[in-house]
Amino acid sequence: MNTELYDRLGIPERIREIAGYDLYSAELRASLDALSERSAKLIEAPVSLVSVMLDTSQFIIGSYGVSGWVAYAQGTPAEWAMCTHTVLAGEPYCVVDALEDPKHTDNPMVRMTGLRSYLGVPLTGFGGHTLGAHCVIDARPRVFSDADRAVLTDAAEQVMRLLDVHRT
Incomplete structure (x- = not known):
């Protein structure tokens, strides 16, 4: 386990805020899921997801196009998730080609899933903590546009409104 990553993601107030939502509500x-599908279609990406970053793992709470073991597990280790970079930066994060990006060439997700490009925007909670990300993923290298970022940013605001309705 990456203890530095755990320390940065495992801030008690942040984890308590995540725990304050009913993330299992059908x-x-x-x-x-519908919001993820809309984002994927508008950006013309095969995969979109909404995830929260726990202290050691990514927990997928909404998705479109996610399959295989990632869908079954509903997430990945935090070290493998590109959404971790979005959460830690607290701002949009983009990868044009993971196979050419030194930060990601050795990432097991890139090797196992064929993930090549990523665009994610942060999900900021009422307490000011970045809780997760809304993103799109593609199997081909691509440059995402300002319009793509705007689609995700708008959708992230909708995600937070939906989450607020499901605070416990």
Whole structure:
């Protein structure tokens, strides 16, 4: 386990804020899946997801196009998730070609899934913490546009409105 990553993601107030949502609500998940599908189609990407970053793992709470073991596990280790970079930066994060990016060439997700490009925007909670990310993923290298970023930013605001309805 990467203890530096754990320390940065495992801030108690941040984890408590995540725990304050009913992330297992079927209604919430259906809405987040639909939002993910909309983002994927508008940006013309095969995969989109909404995830929260826990202290050691990414937990996918809404998705479109996610399959295989990632769908079954509903997430990945935090070290493998590109959404971790979005959360830690607290701002949009983009990877044009993971096979050419030194930060990601050795990432097991790139090797196992064929992930090549990524664009994610942060999900900021009411307490000011970055809780997760809404992103799109493609199997081909690509440069995402300002319009793509705007689609995700708008959708991330919708995600937070949906999550607020499901605070416990």
